[in-house]
Every structure is written in C-alpha cells, then in structure tokens.
Amino acid sequence: MNPLTFTIEKEFPNGARVGNIQTPHGSFETPAFCTVGTKGTVKAVSVEQLQTLAKTQVVLANTYHLFLQPGEGIVSNAGGLHQFMNWHGPLITDSGGFQVFSLGAGFGKDISKFTTSRPSKNILTSDVKTAPAVFDESVLTQHSKLAIVDEEGVSFTSHIDGTLYRFTPERSVEIQHALGADIFFAFDECTSPEDSNSYQEKAGNRTHRWAERSLNTHQNNVAARKNQALFGVVQGGRDPKLRAWSAGIIGAMDFDGFGIGGSFSKKDLGEALTAGIDPLPKDKPRHLLGIGEPEDILLGVSHGIDMFDCVQPTRMARTGTLYTKRGKINLLRREYIRDFTPLDKETGGYSSDKYTKAYLAHLFRAKEMLAATIASIHNLYFIESLMSDIRESIRDNRFNDFRTDFLQKYQQ
C-alpha cells in the first residue's frame, strides 16, 4: 500500500496543475505551501493557531535540527513527531541536505537560497570542496565552516555545542524513519550558486548516488514504507543542461515524489525549472524546496510545481515585515507608528482586520513576543490564501490572468 496518493484534478500541458495529496495524516490540496517548523515548532505560533487561524495544511520540520536537539530517540519515544509536537496533519521532514550547504559552502557568506546582488566576500574556491581521503576535523576549522562533504556523507560540527557528527544518506533516512513524518526527503547536497559547473556535476553525481542509497535504505524498511513517502531531490545548479540531467536520473528512480533543490540567482530560477521539471514523471508531486516569495511561487506553479516550503513568511514576520496584497510593508518604519488602519483589509482572515498597523508597530518596538505571533499568523494566512486563490484560478482556467493581476497590484 502506498503511503501517498497524488490526484491531479486539472492540469495544463507543461504548466500549472491543481490536485491533492493524501497521506496517513490527512490530505492537502496542491499547489500547497508547507509551513516550516524546523525544530518541531513553527516559531511563535501554536498548532492551534496554525489550524484555526493560519489555515496551515502541511508542516515541514528539519532532520538536522531535531537530530541535534532533542535527538530522534526522544521524538520516537514520544510516539513520533506528529504526537510529540501535537500536529496531527500532514507532516514532512527535510533531510538535512540544506544544512550541508548553509553550514558548509554557504557558511558566513551572505548566500543562501539566492545569491545576493552584493559581491560576496571571501568566496572559497574549489579547494575546500576537495574531500579529504581520511576525514580530519581540522579541515572544518581550517576553512571556518561547520560542515564538509565527502563521498560517503557529511561531517558536521554542531552549531550548538561544537560536537562533531556524521551524516550519511543511510543515517538521514534512519533518523527520518524515527521522526515518522508522512513525507521525507533523500539526503542530498545543496550546492552553492557560485560553484562551477564541474563542481555541480561532481556534486550532482554524488547526490544521485546518495539518492540511490536513501531509496535502498527506505525500501528495506517494510514498516516505514507503509507510512512514509520518500522524495528524491534534483540538483544540478544553475545550468539548464545539468538540471535536466539531474532530473532525468532522479526522476527515473522509484521515489514517491521529487524535490527541486539548489540555490539560485534570481534570474535563473525560471530556466532551472523549465529544464529540471520536464524529465520528471508527470504523475508524481514536485516540491520546490525553500522557495516562498509570492512571485516565485507563482513562477513555480506556472511550471507545474505542486508544493513549496519556505521560511520567509515566518522569518519576515518575526523581523517586522508583513505581506499585503500591495506588497510587503516593514512595520518598523516610522510611518506606521500612527497608522490605525487594519494590517491588510484586502487579505482578510484573522489578524488582517482585528489589529492595526499602529498596534503591531508598537508591539515590535516594545519587543513584545505577541508581535511575532500576530505577524506570523498574518503572513502564513496571506500565503495560504494566495495558494487557495491560485488553486481556484487553475480550476477556473484563469491562472495566467490571476497571476498577472496579482503581481500588478503586489509589485506596484
């Protein structure tokens, strides 16, 4: 029995599609936004608020973080992550592959999912990418990073206490089995957009081998196979040819769905999607990892992406920025101190008309915790509402118009 059923309700050739995914913990409609709850909590927001106020469909947690704290054994003893965190809806875990990048090549460099327009400082050249024959801890300190990759896996220095740990594809799958999410990801290497094509190819090959190993480990666990779906992750960097290559190889493996990983420059996301989605099987869900600005979601949907996850709505919320139909606003700006209008009347929903900008501006300035909560609920609802509008528009054959209209107002 398959733990995941993906039903496509309507789709356009090589384009947007609407459907739903059933998991052992309920179903969700696609295209879907997966709210990120890295450490088994969506920062500043309770599960009850997610359900009733933010209209959250799916939550995504992180293997690396939960492994470090509290450890997968605790979560497993609690009865799995659903039980532990009291989220009984669809749940996903990410493999820790992104941390290979953010704590490794991207460490301290001002780059994460996208390159910045600013010239990045201290770009390490390919020397650091040379895997040592025998792993030596000093390599980490030598290059001031917390993670380093080799063929077998990745060695991490915990950002919490400096302890050295080792992740392999097998270990990542084992931890994710213990966490027990409905969907989880194969362990991959998220590469830097500043890596050369030859490195992208080398890392891609390794990610493909890791995908195979992740898949084997999962398939050998009969119990886990019944309850958990495994997604493989496409890499390939920014070159469309490499994207297509990686998608062809990962897409041919027996995964339940596919993640599209990597880090981009703003302008080549579209190309990467065009090249990287086509080789994937049409009947399986595609998840664009770590992307969540409205304009990027719309772009992804137009290419046939079914799932997104992103830190952006909650992180922005915590630092004082709200999404509105007319673009993002930073509540810490002087102009909102005396702005007694609702947060975003046009979006509707819980926080949009119950609280004023002046009140939230006050909470942020006073550093009250409730600021983060209200703002997070607002932003999450905004994105959920956008996803819902997107689905409706696909069903009604007017996605392109919707996209144009939305962006025109949003980017004015």
Add this chain to the structure above:
RNA sequence: GCGUCGGUGGCAGAGUGGUCAAUUGCAUCAGACUGUAAAUCUGACGGAUUUAUCCUACGCAGGUUCAAAUCCUGCCCGGCGCA
C-alpha cells in the same frame, strides 16, 4: 557651612594632555532576509560640505600649553558624609 565624589553627544556610561567629533550599550533612522546557526544581521547616527576639509562641542567663565573632554582658578548644579 565644612569635607568629599561627580557633572561627557537623546539616555546610560568609557575616555583623564596630542592617534577624540569622542569606545561601547540602549534609543532613533534606513536596509537585508527564500529546504531557519535568524525574536537575527548590516549600515547611519553634532552641523555644513567642493567628501578634502571647515565649524560647533565633553556644566559655565577664565587660564596654563605648540596642543585641553583631560591640568589650574573661580562660579553654578548634583550625590554622599559631618555639622
């Protein structure tokens, strides 16, 4: 009244002869953030500006010195102690 310690930029608080328009924190202003090392980080923060420099500033007024927030004198104000 006597003694003593002190008065520094919006606030707190360093500095105790030149490298001081003055460390740092807070506040303020602006910016960044996309599979969360993030309730975080970056920049600006006396005035003018040809961006080189000039002007005004460390309670007030004088003085010493090539040079004073820093030393001296007087005054004003505050804390503490004794009367």
